Amino acid sequence: MATLDPRNDAIVIRVVYDGAPMAGKSTSVRALGRGLGCEVVTPAEVSGRTVYFDWLDYTGGLFEGRRIRCQIISVPGQVTLSPRRRRLLESADVIVFVGDSTPAGFASDRAYLGGMQTVLKRVDGPPVGVVFQANKRDHPEAVPIDTIRSMLHELGLRVGVMESVATDSCGIRETFVFAVRLALDRVRELMRTGELTSTRPDVDNAEELLQDLKLREEGSMDHALGAGAVQTRVAQVQSNSVVASALAEVVQTHIVEMPRAASPAAFGADEVPAVPDDRVASGLVWPPVDGRLALHELTQAHIPLGRRADGAWFGELPGRWLLHSDAEEVFDESEEGRSVLIRYARIQAVVRRDKPPSCCIVLAADGHGRHRLWRIERITAN
Amino acid sequence: MATVTESLNGLLKADGALCAALVDSNSGMMLGGVGTGLDLELAAAGNTEVVRSKLKIMKSLGLNDNIEDILITLGKQYHIIRPVQAKTGIFIYLVLDRARSNLAMARRACQDAEQSLAF
Numbered sequence: 241m242a243t244l245d246p247r248n249d250a251i252v253i254r255v256v257y258d259g260a261p262m263a264g265k266s267t268s269v270r271a272l273g274r275g276l277g278c279e280v281v282t283p284a285e286v287s288g289r290t291v292y293f294d295w296l297d298y299t300g301g302l303f304e305g306r307r308i309r310c311q312i313i314s315v316p317g318q319v320t321l322s323p324r325r326r327r328l329l330e331s332a333d334v335i336v337f338v339g340d341s342t343p344a345g346f347a348s349d350r351a352y353l354g355g356m357q358t359v360l361k362r363v364d365g366p367p368v369g370v371v372f373q374a375n376k377r378d379h380p381e382a383v384p385i386d387t388i389r390s391m392l393h394e395l396g397l398r399v400g401v402m403e404s405v406a407t408d409s410c411g412i413r414e415t416f417v418f419a420v421r422l423a424l425d426r427v428r429e430l431m432r433t434g435e436l437t438s439t440r441p442d443v444d445n446a447e448e449l450l451q452d453l454k455l456r457e458e459g460s461m462d463h464a465l466g467a468g469a470v471q472t473r474v475a476q477v478q479s480n481s482v483v484a485s486a487l488a489e490v491v492q493t494h495i496v497e498m499p500r501a502a503s504p505a506a507f508g509a510d511e512v513p514a515v516p517d518d519r520v521a522s523g524l525v526w527p528p529v530d531g532r533l534a535l536h537e538l539t540q541a542h543i544p545l546g547r548r549a550d551g552a553w554f555g556e557l558p559g560r561w562l563l564h565s566d567a568e569e570v571f572d573e574s575e576e577g578r579s580v581l582i583r584y585a586r587i588q589a590v591v592r593r594d595k596p597p598s599c600c601i602v603l604a605a606d607g608h609g610r611h612r613l614w615r616i617e618r619i620t621a622n
Numbered sequence: 623m624a625t626v627t628e629s630l631n632g633l634l635k636a637d638g639a640l641c642a643a644l645v646d647s648n649s650g651m652m653l654g655g656v657g658t659g660l661d662l663e664l665a666a667a668g669n670t671e672v673v674r675s676k677l678k679i680m681k682s683l684g685l686n687d688n689i690e691d692i693l694i695t696l697g698k699q700y701h702i703i704r705p706v707q708a709k710t711g712i713f714i715y716l717v718l719d720r721a722r723s724n725l726a727m728a729r730r731a732c733q734d735a736e737q738s739l740a741f
Contacts, residue, residue, distance in 0.1 A: 301670075302650035303650070308650070413653055424648060424649055
């Protein structure tokens, strides 16, 4: 991924912070940002957990007389976001693996290291260097460094181990500088073999990286959801199994936990949300085809909305569609709502595997700067 | 053993000390920096070229020896560059006000800082 940017004659490298969930990746990047005096950009976050990435852009140092521009990125650690993590790892020139030194966290490190190794085997060019940042060294039961080294040795990883306490910014900068060294070794090799290209980076800022990830994901996500999300673990549940019945019960009783972005009391009486229409963006409608048909019909009709005592909104296109949205199903950020939409759609896909979906789920702008999740059910004869 | 910040803060206690940094000569990036008086990041990056040039010349001359420190005397400042023997590719960089500093004491302070570093 390293390039020589002709616009400013700078070497551009990408440093990716990897690790299990809650190991301290985002904390490390933010501590590094504070130390370097640079701003960290996080496009989306849910309950303090990174959804896409954290982005830090820092230019400093000198390599062969050229400035070094570091694109510093932390990956989302959640298992459900593995494809996104994989794409970011594949773009790295060096990886800082943030290990959780607590006994419980250490158990996850091995699995995530294995996943990282699998991804790196497919990366072309000179080997991508790895630094193991043993975080949370202030924990009273922190795993000894020798134990960590033994684990790395068992995995066949000959990497440097740096200690850190990310919450105190201890060891963060040292780890980063060491990682840059390894990335520059890779650049040196790319230069030697003539593979270092002189071009603007494919991704030049956080916004471009976000768009790049979305473009790669949206098409595949719509397809996966439309096909019953068969690539997910939830989709492996058999439709006539006990688990599927349990999921159906959950769906029918709306026990699925929705993040509470705002209480109904936060809305003024006159803040009637906009009815979803065919301007809803791609990737925010499930199932893609039936959902679009429903939105097309709703667009051509005027549907007055009513509000129940519990704050839920409802509407009806007579003989065709019922609309429903619970009071709390509103989100400040579309990404947060999209995560909920995808989760709900997967459950629906499993529950009704052999049958057409009974309702569509849509995330639409509410006309007041927020996004609201709607269920649109077809009215049947019975 | 002292952390990077502790060692650098100790250096600032030397008479006339203005700023100090611990620098990675492979990348020119600072592992830590304290004090004011000049653009420490730029100075740190630039001084890696000084160290690199000196090492290159020594190799060309066939000098099988180590650099203990490099002293650069300006009109108003002293700049001391001291490679850390225990950590290849790392050096201490100290800037002093010439009028208020004692060069011998400053070099000694750098030596003490080098020996106390732990990272």
